[in-house]
Amino acid sequence: xxxxxxxxxxxxxxxxxxxxxxxxxxxxxLLWSISFSIYITNEYSILGIILFIPISIFLxxxxxxxxxxxxxxxxxxxxxxxxxxxxxxxxRGIKELLxxxxxxxxxxxxxxIAIFEIIIFSDDISxxxxxxxxxxxxxxxxVIMQSAIxxxxxxxxxxxxxxxxxxxxxxxxxxxxSNLISSFSLLLLFTLIIQPILSDISxxxxxxxxxxxxxxxxxxxxxxxxxxxxxxxxxxxxxx
Numbered sequence: 001x002x003x004x005x006x007x008x009x010x011x012x013x014x015x016x017x018x019x020x021x022x023x024x025x026x027x028x029x030l031l032w033s034i035s036f037s038i039y040i041t042n043e044y045s046i047l048g049i050i051l052f053i054p055i056s057i058f059l060x061x062x063x064x065x066x067x068x069x070x071x072x073x074x075x076x077x078x079x080x081x082x083x084x085x086x087x088x089x090x091x092r093g094i095k096e097l098l099x100x101x102x103x104x105x106x107x108x109x110x111x112x113i114a115i116f117e118i119i120i121f122s123d124d125i126s127x128x129x130x131x132x133x134x135x136x137x138x139x140x141x142x143v144i145m146q147s148a149i150x151x152x153x154x155x156x157x158x159x160x161x162x163x164x165x166x167x168x169x170x171x172x173x174x175x176x177x178s179n180l181i182s183s184f185s186l187l188l189l190f191t192l193i194i195q196p197i198l199s200d201i202s203x204x205x206x207x208x209x210x211x212x213x214x215x216x217x218x219x220x221x222x223x224x225x226x227x228x229x230x231x232x233x234x235x236x237x238x239x240x
Contacts, residue, residue: 004235012227013231016080016224016227019080020080023080024080027219030065031218032211035199037051038055060091060097061086063092064091065083066222066226067093068092069223069226071153073229073230073233074154074230074234080223099145099159100145104141106141142188144168144172146188146229146232147171147237150233150237151164151167151171153230183228183236187225187228187232191225194221195225
């Protein structure tokens with residue numbers, strides 16, 4: 001199989017994100033439902049209790065659909081998955097959330113230590129050291145987390161495989177430093193900076209602008225990130 005470089009993976013992900021108009025529209029409707037529900041909750045706090053369950057379900061469906069895109073891409077599919085078996089999508093979304101929570105614990109613990117260090121000691125040098133450690137641990141944890149999701153999808157969503165750390169680290173090593181840095185840095189830029197910022201902005205915008213963003217920019221970025229993750233796995237994170 002011919003390998004793709006990072007530029008080719010970006011182009012492929014853009015083309016893929018513009019395919020599957022019906023599924024793209026449905027996914028846009030799902031993202032709009034999430035954003036609009038959060039917008040309503042911010043305006044009327046009491047509705048947050050009522051909308052908590054629907055928002056959670058929509059988020060799990062979103063996570064499950066993203067997982068399906070990643071898995072299908074890993075195994076060579078270039079078509080958008082269909083929105084079917086919603087129960088399975090919800091379950092996959094829940095498992096994705098569990099993986100994210102587990103792999104987020106290390107940087108969170110270091111961040112808490114850094115905050116206490118600032119409050120109690122106010123030592124500039126030690127605080128700076130902790131901040132540097134936090135940044136590196138955050139990047140490392142996020143790379144491991146994304147790699148775990150790729151490995152987990154390769155194993156057809158068997159939850160325990162997401163925590164086969166030794167195997168995951170071996171595959172990261174086999175990727176090569178340049179592929180690792182270029183691929184995951186771009187992926188984290190989209191998933192941790194661009195997407196959250198635009199999502200947060202959309203939730204506080206006029207409903208009309210929210211609709212436009214939810215049916216265009218947000219689904220494009222989400223599908224792009226999922227496709228790009230799958231391509232990392234397909235071309236640079238091969239199974240034995």
